[in-house]
Amino acid sequence: MTASVFFGCTFIAFGPAIALFLFTIAREPLRVIFLIAGAFFWLVSLLLSSLVWFISVQISNKESAVQQKGLLIFGVVLSVLLQETFRFAYYKLLKKANEGLLALSQEETMPISIRQLAYVSGLGFGFMSGAFSVVNILADSVGPGTVGIHGDSQHYFLSSAFMTMAIILLHMFWGVVFFDACEKQRWWAVAAVIISHLVVSCLTFQNPEYVTSLVPTYIILFLMGIWAFYTAGGSLRNLKLCLTCKDKDFLLANHRPR
Amino acid sequence: ELTLKYGAKHVIMLFIPVTLCMVVVVATIKSVSFYTEKTDQQLIYTPFTENTPSVGRRLLNSVLNTIIMISVIVVMTIFLVVLYKYRCYKFIHGWLILSSLMLLFWFSFMYLGEVFKTYNLAVDYPTVGLIIWNFGAVGMICIHWKGPLQLQQAYLILISALMALVFIKYLPEWSAWVILGAISVYDLVAVLSPKGPLRMLVETAQERNEPIFPALIYSSAMVWTVGMASPMDAQRSEHGSDEEAEQSGGRVEPERRQPRTFPEDDVEEDSEFIRDHVLVGKATATGGDWNTTLTCFVAILI
Numbered sequence: 001m002t003a004s005v006f007f008g009c010t011f012i013a014f015g016p017a018i019a020l021f022l023f024t025i026a027r028e029p030l031r032v033i034f035l036i037a038g039a040f041f042w043l044v045s046l047l048l049s050s051l052v053w054f055i056s057v058q059i060s061n062k063e064s065a066v067q068q069k070g071l072l073i074f075g076v077v078l079s080v081l082l083q084e085t086f087r088f089a090y091y092k093l094l095k096k097a098n099e100g101l102l103a104l105s106q107e108e109t110m111p112i113s114i115r116q117l118a119y120v121s122g123l124g125f126g127f128m129s130g131a132f133s134v135v136n137i138l139a140d141s142v143g144p145g146t147v148g149i150h151g152d153s154q155h156y157f158l159s160s161a162f163m164t165m166a167i168i169l170l171h172m173f174w175g176v177v178f179f180d181a182c183e184k185q186r187w188w189a190v191a192a193v194i195i196s197h198l199v200v201s202c203l204t205f206q207n208p209e210y211v212t213s214l215v216p217t218y219i220i221l222f223l224m225g226i227w228a229f230y231t232a233g234g235s236l237r238n239l240k241l242c243l244t245c246k247d248k249d250f251l252l253a254n255h256r257p258r
Numbered sequence: 259e260l261t262l263k264y265g266a267k268h269v270i271m272l273f274i275p276v277t278l279c280m281v282v283v284v285a286t287i288k289s290v291s292f293y294t295e296k297t298d299q300q301l302i303y304t305p306f307t308e309n310t311p312s313v314g315r316r317l318l319n320s321v322l323n324t325i326i327m328i329s330v331i332v333v334m335t336i337f338l339v340v341l342y343k344y345r346c347y348k349f350i351h352g353w354l355i356l357s358s359l360m361l362l363f364w365f366s367f368m369y370l371g372e373v374f375k376t377y378n379l380a381v382d383y384p385t386v387g388l389i390i391w392n393f394g395a396v397g398m399i400c401i402h403w404k405g406p407l408q409l410q411q412a413y414l415i416l417i418s419a420l421m422a423l424v425f426i427k428y429l430p431e432w433s434a435w436v437i438l439g440a441i442s443v444y445d446l447v448a449v450l451s452p453k454g455p456l457r458m459l460v461e462t463a464q465e466r467n468e469p470i471f472p473a474l475i476y477s478s479a480m481v482w483t484v485g486m487a488s489p490m491d492a493q494r495s496e497h498g499s500d501e502e503a504e505q506s507g508g509r510v511e512p513e514r515r516q517p518r519t520f521p522e523d524d525v526e527e528d529s530e531f532i533r534d535h536v537l538v539g540k541a542t543a544t545g546g547d548w549n550t551t552l553t554c555f556v557a558i559l560i
Contacts, residue, residue, distance in 0.1 A: 029266035032273070040560045043553060128556065135548040
């Protein structure tokens with residue numbers, strides 16, 4: 001327990017996300033602002049869904065475990081639907097803002113493209129979602145105690161951290177695919193995003209059998225990642241050029257000689 | 259497009275001090291128990307106690323406390339505007355110096371003492387005297403004269419955090435929340451309405467076309483707690499000098515700079531600054547849940 005678990009779980013959960021933030025977003029103030037705005041939108045969606053859940057719990061029968069479990073499932077499904085609704089709302093807001101900015105500025109090009117916005121807003125959603133999932137667990141992992149002393153699983157902290165990492169990256173991929181689908185009016189893709197979000201959230205009901213919840217989640221993560229990669233304009237050729245440092249556009253943009 | 263990018267950069271430059279300040283406040287609340295201990299001692303501005311058994315009475319007391327606090331603020335703001343109108347600059351300067359002195363020396367001495375108590379460190383008086391003297395003297399120079407930009411910002415962060423912590427300790431629970439709400443409303447009213455004292459201050463300064471104007475705007479926004487020798491003044495003037503320093507630092511793009519002719523926004527920013535830190539601190543103190551703190555943090559940034 002204590003420090004090693006705390007740091008380990010923190011870096012597992014937030015490592016990739018923070019790396020993405022530091023290398024691609026931190027330098028550009030506009031992207032940081034949209035990231036935080038995205039986080040705020042996710043927060044509002046969570047607020048609404050937790051309000052509904054709270055009220056429904058108050059009026060329900062607190063003794064019946066089956067009813068409570070049913071309410072929990074209902075709460076999760078509602079929360080997912082609300083999150084996706086707010087993602088759509090954020091998309092609409094950004095479109096409007098972009099048009100406004102274009103009209104205002106003297107330049108021909110927009111200061112930030114809708115693809116960058118998709119990435120940044122997805123990551124914003126992911127950061128906030130991950131933080132809410134795992135921060136209290138991390139705070140507890142510092143203190144004294146033994147995990148699962150009453151017979152529960154000993155892998156609670158670790159699997160929570162892995163789940164959080166998957167969720168953050170998934171939110172980012174979902175953001176990219178969602179915005180692109182909205183741009184091109186491909187509603188089946190939007191539905192696919194919503195369904196995969198529902199599937200991942202409902203998989204967590206398998207806990208504490210962490211294998212059955214984590215492995216499918218990671219499979220979905222890889223598939224979504226590949227989909228988002230192709231949506232954002234990637235291809236095997238690009239990937240090869242990038243990995244062998246022969247991608248001239250990237251090198252020119254970063255002022256690196258070749 | 260450059261104006262937009264400049265605006266975005268400016269916003270980010272605000273995010274970092276705000277974040278650091280919140281980190282300091284939250285860290286202190288979580289570790290130094292002094293600031294969350296229940297105390298019967300209250301500020302003279304909130305004379306009604308909240309120790310009453312009935313809910314209705316407690317609510318009434320907190321509303322009364324809020325009314326008293328807000329009226330004190332209004333009176334002090336009008337007093338400051340009157341002083342400015344009749345050109346009593348020496349008085350205002352003296353007030354500023356006195357309040358920043360008190361904040362830098364007395365409150366930081368208290369804070370240091372509590373931190374030592376929490377971590378069970380025995381430190382002798384000469385050492386503490388040396389530390390506080392240096393901290394305070396450098397702070398006074400940075401605020402009222404010149405200093406490196408980052409040092410000024412660091413002082414701003416520490417002073418705001420100290421202020422917020424004192425408020426968190428001495429404001430009773432329910433009064434704190436009602437006051438936070440009322441002050442938000444007061445901010446808007448005082449700055450935007452035509453008869454508002456702060457707006458009058460701005461207009462007088464603009465008529466006179468005076469350069470002293472930024473520091474005074476901030477000092478007017480700071481007229482909150484005279485009893486505590488207006489420690490806010492120090493924070494505001496620091497923020498003010500911080501903003502001026504930012505401007506001088508950013509002389510690279512003089513033409514593209516957005517003209518700082520919206521002092522109302524600056525004044526609002528300042529009063530929101532301290533109010534937000536009190537909010538975060540109170541949220542952390544009352545809830546054991548880190549989610550609450552996170553929520554307040556993101557909401558404040560937005």
